[in-house]
Amino acid sequence: MPKVLLVDDAAFMRMRCAKLLTENGYSVDEAENGQDAVEKYQKIKPDLVLMDITMPVMDGLTAVAEIKKIDPEAKIVMCSALGQQNTVMSAIKAGAKDFIIKPYQPEKILSTIKRFVG
Template sequence: MQNKILIVDDALFMRAMLKKILSEAGYTQIFEAANGVEACAVYEAEKPDAVLMDISMPEMNGIEALKSIVKEDPDAVVVMCSAVGQEAMILEAVQSGALDFIVKPFKPEQIIQAVETALGKKRGGDNT
């Protein structure tokens, strides 16, 4: 699949796991960032079709990065990933422009479903 996906997480193992899940699902253009500052830079350079972003990260958290990305690109498709117990942050993320959120720990099929749903909305294929 030619869609560009950006994975943003400060944990290397989490980025590696998400990359493996997406690669096995046929995605070939996968970019990574370790914090919100990197996420904004990679987003600007690569213009990915979808972003999977952690909330809790050093330097710039996922909410701040989301707000920055959406400010630059109101059509950005961002799915937030967070640990259980961060309901207030999830709500803030959705209010700030996140399309969806996934609670960690997650199953591989949840990631694929969230990405495919997000890409469908980006293409305008989902009118719900």
């Protein structure tokens, strides 16, 4: 089962996303900020990371850079709201593979994840 690490400070968003992913055959782990994500990435070695941008403690952009340092092959998809174009662009340059725009459409999340982990 492909492992997805879900990073978002909003428990509501995590709950919703985790439900969708587990229902579609992914194993899901959750992290509530960038720092947490970096730590969990090392422990879990997920196949894909869904990364929120605006978070306390460590934001998504920093977390992408940190994870890439640990694993240059890491597959990270940014979860962005409209209006964060510049940040997403920086994240892509830092090594994130793709992005999805909130509010999430289930088909979009699934098709995006599928592209990277099958």
